[in-house]
Amino acid sequence: MNCPIEKSAELLAFSTGRLTPPEAAKLEPHVESCPVCRKFVENQRAVWRALDVWEAPPVTADFDRRLFQCIEQSESWHDRWIRPLRLLLVRQGLPIAATACLIVVAGLVSQRPAEVAVPRPTQAAVETLQPDQVDHVLDDLQMLGEFTSTARSDAGEL
Amino acid sequence: MTERVDKSMGTVAATLDYDAELMIRVKAGDDASFGLLLEKHRSPVIHFLYRMVQNRAVAEELAQEVFLRVYRSRSTYEPTAKFTTWLFRIATHLALNSLRDGKNQRSEARLDNESAEAPARQVSDGRPSVEQVMVYQTRLEEVRQAVAGLPDKQRAAVLMHKYQEMEYSQIAKVLNCSESAVKSLLFRAYETLRARLAHMA
Numbered sequence: 595m596n597c598p599i600e601k602s603a604e605l606l607a608f609s610t611g612r613l614t615p616p617e618a619a620k621l622e623p624h625v626e627s628c629p630v631c632r633k634f635v636e637n638q639r640a641v642w643r644a645l646d647v648w649e650a651p652p653v654t655a656d657f658d659r660r661l662f663q664c665i666e667q668s669e670s671w672h673d674r675w676i677r678p679l680r681l682l683l684v685r686q687g688l689p690i691a692a693t694a695c696l697i698v699v700a701g702l703v704s705q706r707p708a709e710v711a712v713p714r715p716t717q718a719a720v721e722t723l724q725p726d727q728v729d730h731v732l733d734d735l736q737m738l739g740e741f742t743s744t745a746r747s748d749a750g751e752l
Numbered sequence: 753m754t755e756r757v758d759k760s761m762g763t764v765a766a767t768l769d770y771d772a773e774l775m776i777r778v779k780a781g782d783d784a785s786f787g788l789l790l791e792k793h794r795s796p797v798i799h800f801l802y803r804m805v806q807n808r809a810v811a812e813e814l815a816q817e818v819f820l821r822v823y824r825s826r827s828t829y830e831p832t833a834k835f836t837t838w839l840f841r842i843a844t845h846l847a848l849n850s851l852r853d854g855k856n857q858r859s860e861a862r863l864d865n866e867s868a869e870a871p872a873r874q875v876s877d878g879r880p881s882v883e884q885v886m887v888y889q890t891r892l893e894e895v896r897q898a899v900a901g902l903p904d905k906q907r908a909a910v911l912m913h914k915y916q917e918m919e920y921s922q923i924a925k926v927l928n929c930s931e932s933a934v935k936s937l938l939f940r941a942y943e944t945l946r947a948r949l950a951h952m953a
Contacts, residue, residue: 603920603935606942610914637950641942644949645914647888648895650799651808657798658790661816665823 597630605631609638771835778826786823793836794819796916797843803911804847806900814846833925840916841926844908851904891952898948906941913938 607613608621625631777785797818802811821842899907912918924934
């Protein structure tokens with residue numbers, strides 16, 4: 595038999611005394627009437643009491659002395675000098691380093707050689723003829739051909 | 753434990769617990785505040801570590817490391833969470849590492865020696881009889897074995913929940929998991945413990 599409240603954090607808190615009095619009072623009637631939840635609470639309280647039995651041994655008397663000795667040894671001269679400067683490096687060093695990088699980059703960019711304009715190759719002018727101009731040229735060639743043949747025949751008659 | 757709003761931090765409506773304020777003073781170079789923190793948290797941390805690793809010497813060794821790390825971290829400390837959350841996160845991390853490394857393999861042998869010492873310190877009302885001492889030792893041994901039998905994270909969650917009285921939310925931050933994961937850890941852990949220890953009612 596299962597109860598929906600059995601697995602709830604609320605019932606666990608009730609068992610371990612972690613609920614406020616009003617909250618506990620709300621749950622009390624259900625716990626008294628539900629055998630599943632009542633068993634859960636009984637067992638959980640038994641676990642709580644058992645855990646109460648387990649007390650830890652006292653701290654050894656020289657714990658603090660040993661700790662401060664460790665701290666003293668770990669605080670080497672390196673740490674004495676670097677730790678105070680660490681904040682300075684973080685707070686001021688990074689911005690300074692970033693600015694220095696920007697200056698270097700800007701210097702590199704400004705020293706790049708000027709680009710030489712490559713002359714564009716000249717292009718031959720191409721004359722386009724209109725169609726009537728083509729007819730005129732063909733007529734001139736025909737006349738030239740007729741003139742040449744006439745000149746030859748005249749030379750032959752002579 | 754929230755004392756005042758720390759305006760010097762420049763944070764908006766930041767409310768620090770007193771321990772965090774002490775740690776900020778340690779950050780500023782006030783070693784006396786570290787002493788106050790140590791005085792307040794020394795025993796809870798050692799007891800937590802002792803119940804985790806169940807070896808007194810190892811527990812104190814780990815506790816030394818916890819406070820050493822706290823002190824070394826003072827220059828970069830930021831109160832982003834409760835001081836005890838941060839403190840127990842370090843302690844849990846070291847304890848889990850120690851358990852994984854098997855440093856407390858001698859804990860089985862140590863348990864016998866320590867349980868023999870325990871009754872003289874534990875029983876406070878009157879001189880216990882031999883029978884009472886034996887019953888006490890038997891019960892103590894059962895409890896320690898039951899807790900030692902829990903998986904490491906379940907053990908840590910139970911110890912923080914029971915002995916440090918931490919809420920689910922804080923345990924979740926210490927273990928770096930969700931609250932629902934913490935609830936699951938605790939439910940499973942207590943289910944195991946009920947099975948082993950409920951007869952002691």
